[in-house]
Amino acid sequence: MADLGNIALWIALLIGLWGSAVAFVGGLKRRPELARSAERAVYVQWGLLFLASVGLLRALLTHDFTIEYVAAYTSRNLPLYYTWSAFYAGQKGSLLLWAIIVASFGSVALLVNRGKYRDLMPYVAGVVSVVVTFFVAAMVFSSNPFERLGFTPADGNGLNPQLQNPGMTIHPPMLYLGYTSITIPYAFAMGALISGRLDTGWIHAIRRWTLLSWLFLACGIVLGMWWAYVELGWGGYWAWDPVENASLLPWLTMTAFLHSVMIQEKRGMLKKWNLGLIIGSFLLSIFGTFITRSGVISSVHSFAQSSIGYFFLIFLVAAAGVSFALLAYRWPRLEAEAKLESMVSREAMFLFNNLIFIVIAFSVLWGTLFPILSEWIKGTKVTVGPPFFNQVNVPLGLLLLGLTGIGPLIAWRQATTANLKRQFLWPTTLMVLTAAFLLALRMSDGWAIGAFALGVFVTGTVVQEFVRGTGARHRLHGESYPLALVRLVGRNRRRYGGYVVHLGMVMLFAGFAGLAFKSDTEATLKPGQAVEVKSPYGHTYRLVHQGVSQYEQLNRFVSAASLDVYRDGTYLGVMKSEKRQHLNSLGRPTFEPSTEVAIRSDIREDLYLVYAGSVQGTEEAVYRVTINPLVWWVWYGGMVLVVGGIITMWPGGGGPTAASRRRAEPAGYVAQVTT
């Protein structure tokens, strides 16, 4: 079965080389039959990768330990759903997952556009083919998931206990869906540049794909944060680790694109910039996977060192070279159709918003690469950590938050004083009152006050928009308020979905602001002893150690320490934190013991308990107690963000797309005729 998988990979490689070649030849020489062959090659590649994936899954599920990958990541007593997720637990399987997802998205993009964009599609097929073939080549020549051991082990190593967690089964696929789907907008951008069809057509094609990619990446990032918080036990959810930053970078550039594309649709400006953002996002996604796999930047997440790093570096450099060369070649054809008329306008706010996103991305990239750069230039490796990233990004983030409130409401081209007063009077007043209120309460962190005040400002603008829009519909159409609200959102999905996304961001920022008030306490307690911890809201938690119980469960041996929890004298319940020792099917321990954290979460703060161990032979336990204010807002803010994104993507809903299509087509036609 594995040999079938191996053969499938080799054939996929050959088909991919053929497909890539005929795609570009077919497009440049205007040979539609070659272009069709290229599209078919993508479908065939998908089929072969599907076979290979089935082969790998079968090997995993039947415990075929003659295959090195299966032996390395599964064991006989591993619960079934984790045996599935072992598919992408390691380097080799994750390459196969990446390849098949790109092939899947590519196939969908080709199928959906069977009757459209005929000038662009050969090149889209070509780019998809090249990317898929690259990943297949990486497997075939460097990290083959079907590689065999010379012998048959009695049992596999099993899956690392830290990965045996529901969040960890969804987080990698979500991230991969985000990373890989950037290939499609990139492919369209390349198509537009190569074919010279630079009218707004390609923008419509890629906006939805970019939104989809952005949404998947957002889910993947938030899931990763949640997993780190719940599973890793250090009490936080973001450490500015290189691999974390790698996922954030393309998300930042895509967020910038999703805003600046509106400027291009409405006023025909920023064409070069938008193409640059799409190219940049794709390069950053490859860069992200390069960092994760090559070990070139020391990170707690890196894959083991292997030659595969070189593969990715070469691919990255080649892709960058080709893309920017094409952009330079088409530079004269990408002139803006309008100019910036006033600083007090939506265009200017969007330009600033883009500038800040790029600057944040640059600083994150700089901080991530700094060890390599400093070693190159100065000979010694210097690293920067959370203090650097926070020092730079907190002020920038707050600036962005402010723009989030101003941008959507300020007028296009030039805002008048009357317009400014009408739009911003109430939100600004609420913001100032909030800031004054928090200062009066003597909140200790200035940045937190800024975050909350600006959050109120943005929320005020969004609520104002919903209220006014609903009120207008009620007056004009006689609809009841609830119906008016539904219709309002339904008819303007992009706008109101965007507002919901902004509300999600406000919630996230509120959650981040809570980090300023975090507290850590350590306590060693005999059964019956208690520790008292104060929360920033003035509550006192009293935690009484009950003792340590030990038992076997599924594939592990558990030591559970429990605490009775009281808040201001009221009994809240029991919290249990565990140390788990995973066992293989022979009952022998594998991997080091892992810790399960106990979390009690409510809207204002999280009580976070870690059982660190017992004093030898006794039930005297060591605990670390953390109070994490406002973490709830991070998870629910993430959900609101995703819901908003889905609303924005939902097909139908009229909106600016239709209007700009009408505006763009004549202009595009004229441009074609005069060239």
Next chain:
Amino acid sequence: MKAQTKFLIGGALVLATVGYLMASGIKETGVYYVTPSELATKIGRDNSFYNVGVKMGARVVKGSIQRDVASQTITFRVTDGTRSYPVVYRGLAPDTFTDEADVVVEGRLQRDGTFRATTLLAKCGSRYEAAPQQRAA
């Protein structure tokens, strides 16, 4: 003044501020990243290096981990194959901290040759190709 010029000026201001924040951030929070051998070389060259905070990446020497649960102190040795240092760390260790784990400790080298660590990070073992037999990488 044209709006575009105003925007460029505003943009330049933002860039200048960020550049300053980045430069000062690196200056204030940048930490040398060294292997045990590099640390030894630095100390040999410059005695005042004893007071400088560094990040040391190395591998835990097998069998060297000693944990005192009551005081939450862990002592162990790290090595890069050539040079090794004893490390003292007060606090909770991550679950991936085990014999022969790749770790990054942040702290200062004391005059007595012990590395006093304030942070202990251990590499996530998930991607480790735990091959059932020895293989050349």
